[in-house]
Amino acid sequence: xxxxxxxxxxxxxxxxxxxxxxxxxxxxxxxxxxxxxxxxxxxxxxxxxxxxxxxxxxxxxxxxxxxxxxxxxxxxxxxxxxxxxxxxxxxxxxxxxxxxxxxxxxxxxxxxxxxxxxxxxxxxxxxxxxxxxxxxxxxxxxxxxxxxxxxxxxxxxxxxxxxxxxxxxxxxxxxxxxxxxxxxxxxxxxxxxxxxxxxxxxxxxxxxxxxxxxxxxxxxxxxxxxxxxxxxxxxxxxxxxxxxxxxxxxxxxxxxxxxxxxxxxxxxxxxxxxxxxxxxxxxxxxxxxxxxxxxxxxxxxxxxxxxxxxxxxxxxxxxxxxxxxxxxxxxxxxxxxxxxxxxxxxxxxxxxxxxxxxxxxxxxxxxxxxxxxxxxxxxxxxxxxxxxxxxxxxxxxxxxxxxxxxxxxxxxxxxxxxxxxxxxxxxxxxxxxxxxxxxxxxxxxxxxxxxxxxxxxxxxxxxxxxxxxxxxxxxxxxxxxxxxxxxxxxxxxxxxxxxxxxxxxxxxxxxxxxxxx
Numbered sequence: 311x312x313x314x315x316x317x318x319x320x321x322x323x324x325x326x327x328x329x330x331x332x333x334x335x336x337x338x339x340x341x342x343x344x345x346x347x348x349x350x351x352x353x354x355x356x357x358x359x360x361x362x363x364x365x366x367x368x369x370x371x372x373x374x375x376x377x378x379x380x381x382x383x384x385x386x387x388x389x390x391x392x393x394x395x396x397x398x399x400x401x402x403x404x405x406x407x408x409x410x411x412x413x414x415x416x417x418x419x420x421x422x423x424x425x426x427x428x429x430x431x432x433x434x435x436x437x438x439x440x441x442x443x444x445x446x447x448x449x450x451x452x453x454x455x456x457x458x459x460x461x462x463x464x465x466x467x468x469x470x471x472x473x474x475x476x477x478x479x480x481x482x483x484x485x486x487x488x489x490x491x492x493x494x495x496x497x498x499x500x501x502x503x504x505x506x507x508x509x510x511x512x513x514x515x516x517x518x519x520x521x522x523x524x525x526x527x528x529x530x531x532x533x534x535x536x537x538x539x540x541x542x543x544x545x546x547x548x549x550x551x552x553x554x555x556x557x558x559x560x561x562x563x564x565x566x567x568x569x570x571x572x573x574x575x576x577x578x579x580x581x582x583x584x585x586x587x588x589x590x591x592x593x594x595x596x597x598x599x600x601x602x603x604x605x606x607x608x609x610x611x612x613x614x615x616x617x618x619x620x621x622x623x624x625x626x627x628x629x630x631x632x633x634x635x636x637x638x639x640x641x642x643x644x645x646x647x648x649x650x651x652x653x654x655x656x657x658x659x660x661x662x663x664x665x666x667x668x669x670x671x672x673x674x675x676x677x678x679x680x681x682x683x684x685x686x687x688x689x690x691x692x693x694x695x696x697x698x699x700x701x702x703x704x705x706x707x708x709x710x711x712x713x714x715x716x717x718x719x720x721x722x723x724x725x726x727x728x729x730x731x732x733x734x735x736x737x738x739x740x741x742x743x744x745x746x747x748x749x750x751x752x753x754x755x756x757x758x759x760x761x762x763x764x765x766x767x768x769x770x771x772x773x774x775x776x777x778x779x780x781x782x783x784x785x786x787x788x789x790x791x792x793x794x795x796x797x798x799x800x801x802x803x804x805x806x807x808x809x810x811x812x813x814x815x816x817x818x819x820x821x822x823x824x825x826x827x
Contacts, residue, residue, distance in 0.1 A: 717747070
């Protein structure tokens with residue numbers, strides 16, 4: 311940076327401050343390569359008397375990615391007002407990018423009109439930018455219209471529309487378009503993988519990843535993050551380990567914080583605490599993401615004391631926790647029954663770290679008190695919250711009542727929830743559990759009649775099993791899987807053998823005890 315400024319001083323001293331040949335690379339360096347020095351680039355820009363289209367485009371481009379994208383339009387209006395220099399095909403894609411960042415539909419549509427007026431509506435670079443603008447703002451029909459009017463489509467054109475559908479529209483349409491693509495790149499696959507992950511279709515995300523591997527394409531960072539997320543949500547440890555090995559071979563230990571955080575989270579969700587700790591310990595400079603992933607992961611596996619210990623270590627090392635950190639910390643306190651500690655950390659959120667607790671954090675405290683059996687205190691805390699309790703907070707009370715068999719309060723809570731969500735089968739099941747535990751069989755029958763009358767049914771449970779890198783989903787009562795009957799019979803046989811073995815063991819143990827006495 312200092313060297314570049316010295317070069318600028320040398321240019322001024324030698325009287326070349328109006329020579330664009332010398333200023334092009336200088337402005338590009340300050341505006342594009344070093345976004346933090348954008349203001350310095352603007353100072354150079356303002357001193358140029360006769361600015362070229364290239365110089366304008368460079369500054370418009372820089373502003374479109376900055377925290378003040380509207381400055382792109384200030385410069386464009388300046389160009390338009392002066393009448394020179396004229397705009398070119400590179401001007402509008404940067405303006406459309408600014409509209410995408412701002413989420414300004416009206417300004418984007420105005421820019422589209424300017425595109426047509428200036429005769430650039432058939433330029434593929436501009437068309438791709440229009441598709442991205444409309445698609446990223448969920449105007450899928452407009453994006454599709456631009457695509458359909460495009461005669462010369464390249465891989466970027468197809469990929470942009472596929473990404474629009476995958477992230478903001480129909481994933482089925484995205485898949486159909488993806489199959490129709492005459493040419494696919496790693497960016498195309500990444501768009502589908504990311505889209506499937508966002509839509510919760512994790513198995514399909516991994517299928518696209520396997521196709522990418524078969525084609526011999528090299529995953530980019532976006533692909534890697536999508537695969538890690540899909541592996542985490544599916545519990546696909548083999549795939550997660552493979553992608554970890556891949557990025558370790560490519561980057562060594564030079565992983566950024568977001569990737570380290572994703573890997574730690576993935577290993578915890580796949581049940582491999584050892585691997586998660588290994589990744590964490592291998593990070594030289596641990597940021598809030600890595601610490602938060604560890605705190606949340608330990609809480610997930612019931613190690614609340616360890617979550618608290620990690621939190622204190624993080625603060626001791628000078629890393630400031632964020633709002634997500636406290637979700638994991640309070641969860642850890644909840645599952646470990648650390649009531650006093652949880653209440654203390656809840657108070658420290660605002661007083662020490664300046665984080666204003668939202669309804670989510672109040673719900674964590676209600677859950678903390680409820681799980682500890684302090685149901686009356688949980689209800690009092692809920693009633694004194696500065697905001698109205700939502701269904702999640704009421705649900706925490708209901709769950710506590712079910713665990714601790716508090717029928718009176720649980721009944722009232724369940725009925726309140728059913729007024730808000732009359733077809734929610736999970737609430738009915740909790741109410742059934744409460745009545746069953748209290749031997750209130752007439753009420754059990756009444757709840758079953760209510761469920762039947764409104765057509766509420768409990769969703770079947772499902773399990774995921776990974777075999778040789780492939781995840782298989784089993785749904786309760788589903789007979790569609792070909793070997794389902796054979797598996798059921800085998801399980802029944804295994805249960806029978808276990809019972810027989812247990813009976814033989816119990817009989818032998820009893821005989822041994824008798825002979826000993």
